[in-house]
Structures are given as C-alpha cells and as structure tokens.
Amino acid sequence: MYHRWSWITFLHWRCPPSVLQPMLPPGLAVETFDGSAWVGLTPFLMQGVRAPALPAVPGLSSFPETNVRTYVQDRRGRPGIWFLSLDAARLPAVLAARASYGLPYYWANMAVRVTGNQVAYRCERRWPGPRGLRCDVEVRLGPPLSETERDELAHFLTARYRLFTVIAGRVAAAEAEHPDWPLCQVELLRLDQDLLAGAGLPAPVGAPVLHASAGVPVRVGMWHWLEGP
Template identity: 30%
Template sequence: MKVKEIESITDHRPFKIPEESWKYYQEWNLAIFMHWRISLDDLRALVPEVFEIDMFDGSPWISLVAFDMNNIGIKNIPKVPHISDFHELNIRTYVKYQGKPGVYFLSMEGSKRSSCRVLKAFSKLPYRYSNINRNTFSYHSKNPAQQDHYSVTYRVGDSLEYKSKLDCWLTERYALFNPSKKGVFEYNIHHLPWPMKEIQIKDLEVNYQGFPKLSEQPELVHYSPGVKVITWKKKKHSL
C-alpha cells in the first residue's frame, strides 16, 4: 500500500493527524510485543513527573518490543542503506501529556552503532547500541555496557481475527513523548492498525537491571508482521 493510501485511513486513531506534511518514513517489521502490568508506584519512579501515567482499567503497563527497523528515510531524499535497516528493542510505557495519549520510552537499543548515533542526535531519543541477533524463530540481545539481556525463541501462528480493547490500547499508539532539559518533545506518527498473529513463546530470558518486573513471565504477548510508518517533525513544548 502506498503512503497516500495509508495517510487517508485514519478512523482507528484516537486523534487527528497533523495538518502539515509528514517528514519521515520507516517500517517496523516482525515485531514481538511483551506486556507486563506494573504497580503505579514502581512506574512513577521511572517516568518524569511532567507526564501523567496512562492506565487501562486502573492499571499501568510496561512493554518490551523487539522488531526490525527498515527503510528509514527523509521524505523525497534517498535513504542511507547502512543506517536505514537494523534490529531494535525498546522498553516503553504509556503516558499522557496535556491530555494526549502516547508512549514514553524507558530504553531503546539498536544493533548498529552508526544508526544509534545518528538517530540519537536527530531525534533526541535514548538510543544505545546492543549486540542483537535474530533468525526466523529467535531474537537475542545483549548490551555490552550494562549487561542487559533478552533472549526468546518462539513460533508464529495464525492471524488474530479479534483484538481486545486492551490489545488495541497497548499497540495502537500514535504519539510519543521525550523530555529534555528545556521542555518536552512530541513526535506524531501514523500507520494502519497493527496486523496481529498468534505467537507461542518457547524459551524466554529477560534480565534488565533497571526493570526487574521484566524478569517475570509477560501477562500478554503479540506478534505482528509489521507496519509502514510516517512521522512528523518533532514538536517542542516549553516547560
């Protein structure tokens, strides 16, 4: 599907897309979602006070998403192959800023040092390099500095015909927020609803020093073949 068609389908969004033209394109492919319910006190210690913790039926959540980042590029400018494709793993939670729902990233890891440097400089998002390897049915990440570790083997099943309200709440997010010393950066994104498939987790090891909750078995898992994504220039909110 072409970008113009994607841009025209917006009924699934909780708020309108920006009026100005989008700036960047990327694809998030072969995504493994894992989700944990977390106590409000534990999460509040990890999230800046400027953000309201978003909750589903009274509970906040934290998620780990491992996927392939592909074809990153600026609109009407050829992509740079060496930095445009890499594996990514992020840990995120769900917040509101000025009443708008979105994502706050607690950690972001990429499999290429050059990609992490460039994206961190341009986006101001907390990218760091990790040694990531994946094949058809496994995904392994280890951070050489912090010794954080994620390893999973899995099998993908049939397409998921029904998505619950919680499934959509956790995955259909169209803004992300990142704090800075002088304000908050807002990034608006758009894609079609995530197509979902069943996933069976075979073996799982998660050890993140700053996120002990992730060492437990996830309460909910998702798998998606991926989505094509357009994003807008970051918007700065002064404090």
Template identity: 30%
Template sequence: MNFQKGGRTMEKPWVMAQTWRNLVFLHWPISADALRPFIPSELAIDLYDGQAWIGVVPFIADHTRLRFFFPFPIAGNYRELNVRTYVRCNGRAGVYFFSLDADSLLAVKAASAGGFLPYRYARINSGSKGSRHLFTSRPAASIHGENFRMGFTPAAGILEASKLERWLTERYCLWTKPKAILYRVDIAHAPWRLQNVHIEIAENSLAPFLPAGWNAGQPLAHFSGVQKTRFYPPVKETM
C-alpha cells in the same frame, strides 16, 4: 496504505518513514508507583482499569528514509529492542521509552544526539527456521547488562483485537525530555494487524531499575508481520 494519526490532523508534513517487520509486543502489568520515579512529571501514567503496563518490543526496522530521499543503504536497516510504558499529556495518549537498543551504531548516534532519545548500541541477532523466529540482544557496553533472548512462532490469522489490545498498541505519539524540555513526536501508520504468537523467553534482564520480578509472569504477546510508519517533526510540548 491507510495511515492513522490518532484521530488528529498533522500540522506539518512527515519527515521520516520506516518499515517495521516481525514485531512482537510483550506486555506485563505493573504498579504505577514503580514507574513514577522514572517518568517526567509532566506526563501522567496512562492506566487501563487502574493498571499500568510495561512493554518490551523487539522488531526489525528497514527502508528508513527521509522525505524525498531514497532509503539509507546501510544505516536504514537494523534490529531494535525497546522498553516502554504508556502515558498521557495534554489530552493525548502515547508512549514513553525507557530504552531503545539497536544494532546500527550510526542510527544510535543520530537518534540519541543531544540526549533526544535513550538509544543504545547493542549486539542483536535475529533469524528464522520455518515459522519459528529467534531474537537475541546484549549490550555492546558493559555498563548496562540488559540481555534478552527469545524464540517465537506466530499463529495464522489476524485477531479481532480486544479493547485492551487496541489500548496497548494503537499509540500515535511518543514523548521524550532531553535537556529539561519535553517534546512530542507524532507518528502515523495503519491500524495494527495483530496475530497470536507462541513465545519462549530464555532471558530477560531488561529494565533493572524496576522491582525484581516485574517480568516473571507470562506476558500478553502479539505479533505483527509488517507495519509502514511515518514520523513527524518534534513539537515542544506546552503545559
């Protein structure tokens, strides 16, 4: 497996590995001004030709394991739906998450401990019939009514990704700011093998803090069948 690290050498060994399956990238253009109030001031909103983007990414996570350990038997397999945008800090380009919904309560508690990442427990279902897949998510708590329902059918063949497609997907770190401290988490994986995908979004009430209609248009959509990923220890970002 040819793991990429964003062109940088990691100072410490990876600490966790995970496999992502049946992942769909959904991307909508959005005004940077609409995002700015919800992103830490230390992070610059990353723009492509002057345009900010927001992504919704449903997938299945499995074979989650710590370094030198076998995969977790139950908590290591779950479904996830995240809402994200793209940011820059100290010369790096990466991801900032607004929410990460998962259907493993144990995984949610571990990842959100101390407010480290905005994980939330949700009731998520996925399945397939032939080449068509379904993915639905609704919050387990009534305090946030962010529902999502979609069907998708991947097309055959791997794309030769455009510059924009690579810009949206080839991101090798994330930032989070629990308790007023900004951390970066580096990740490594092979370059994405993207496919075209036909999508049908039946419901999307995610990110209600954004202006109404932000997701009304047809998104850029891509599919990837499998991606093996490694995570590195959090690093306190110095400004």
C-alpha cells in the same frame, strides 16, 4: 523519518503505577488499563530507514531494535509512549536518535532470524553501559487475531501513535503514522532478558501478554514541544 517496523513481538506485563511515575518527567502521567500500568518489551526489525526525499542507505537502513516502554498521557490527556530504553544494532542510528530526538538509545549486538513461522531475536548491549545486558526471545506466530481477540487491551498496548521525550529540559512529542497492526496469535518459546532490570524496573510477574505482527510502514514526524505549562 520513514521506515518499516517488521516482525515485531509485543510482550507486556502489569506494573504498579507507583513504580513508573517517578521515572517520568513533570507533565506526564502513567496511563493505566484495568487499574494497572503496563511495561512493554518489543523486539523487531527496522527496515528502509530514510529521511524525507532521500533513499535508504544500504548497510545502515535495516537493523534490529528492542524497546522497553510504558504508556503515558500529557496534561491534556493525549496518550503516547515513554521509552525507558531502546537498543539498536547500528551505531550511527543510535547517535542520530540520541542527538535529534533525545531518546535513550543504546548500541547493541543484535539479530533477528525468521524461519518459517518462528522468529528469534538476540540482543546484547555494547554502549553506553551497563554492557552485557541481554534479551533473547523466540516466538512462534499463529493465525491472525479474530475480531473478538482484537480487544480493548490489544488496542491499548499496540495502537500507539505518539512518543514523548525531553528536549532541552522540556517535554516534547513526535507523532507516528502507520496503518493498524495486522496482529496475529503468538506462542512464546523462549525468554531470557535483563533489559527490564537494566531500565530500573522490578522483575516482571507472571507470563506476558503477547501480540505479534509481520509489520507496517511508519512515518515519524519531527518532535515538537508540548503546548502550555
């Protein structure tokens, strides 16, 4: 699939690896940084969604999405994303992603509003349950990150080029290709969410680590089963 991930905000919290490991299938292990696992909340706007050799379909190809995710490695040490939930505003996209990639997508009422340098995200889950889970986020975008601000943690949390899933009872992966994120400074103005609790996670502790970007074009390949046992 081809698309663009636009106006994305990354919110991350530390989480004990012992909390996340039981949520993973055999063959995947929590990946840590500075001794901690990390849980991410990433609202953004999906644009221009299309299959190869097909045009984007008006009314279906652009919609908000919000992911709850963590970071893992397979048995060969290859890093990637494990999604705990993905909320999207288009039911056909939700059904297609559940059927084709086995991802835990949910249909939700959502909106992304960009006003000058401020971005507001709204999400309220519709189907499948539990209904009513929410995520309201507002941020103010600042100047681009300097080279020193684009540190190892920023790379660990945002530079992810593989997703893992389970297809027919086996762990599979799909590769994501995109340019480096043009990250910028970001100020959190509002956060009201229970998507993390809905994914079975404990309440986050402290302020999140924040990054944001105007977006990049993305190509996600077809899934493939991992090699070996």
